[in-house]
Amino acid sequence: GAGVSQTPSNKVTEKGKYVELRCDPISGHTALYWYRQSLGQGPEFLIYFQGTGAADDSGLPNDRFFAVRPEGSVSTLKIQRTERGDSAVYLCASSLGVSGDFFSYNEQFFGPGTRLTVL
């Protein structure tokens, strides 16, 4: 079956531009996470959705970052007025998320990531 897919795989943009990164989770997975991975670092949590709602967005670095999941499936991470420091690999993961302790008891399946480069 299909895994988590992310598009585009690579995105090069100029400082100040707006970008959208898409995540297509595994069908039936209600939980969806976004992470950011900078070079030489581990993934850093950004935001977590349960269904259509953002259950926790405490990892978003500032108000230039926003994410939506309008129908509880596909999610889009939106970055306004991009800065060079936004350059990273953006990872998406999904899980069944049927119980309260989502991360510990529901394996996360990761997509291959989108490499964002801001010039």
Added chain:
Amino acid sequence: AQSVTQLDSHVSVSEGTPVLLRCNYSSSYSPSLFWYVQHPNKGLQLLLKYTSAATLVKGINGFEAEFKKSETSFHLTKPSAHMSDAAEYFCVVSSGGSYIPTFGRGTSLIVHP
């Protein structure tokens, strides 16, 4: 609060020799601990997880890890390295029933023929 420290940024072994990737954690509550592997241009894959059951956890591809509360460690081992094990490995902690994980910085495993 929770944190995780991977003690080695790179580990180099010969094929057929044992692998040890070290991880120490800090957690205010009972932790859940995980190891993920990331092959180049592939998504992260769960190797194994500890969630307060048996302290010795067996994972995929012959890997295992032992939870040692007294040492706050969760080191990853494998008896015999294979060339296909070459990848980036991440130790992850999630504590107190949290759904927000903290990843370590990663250890790059290099396997020589």
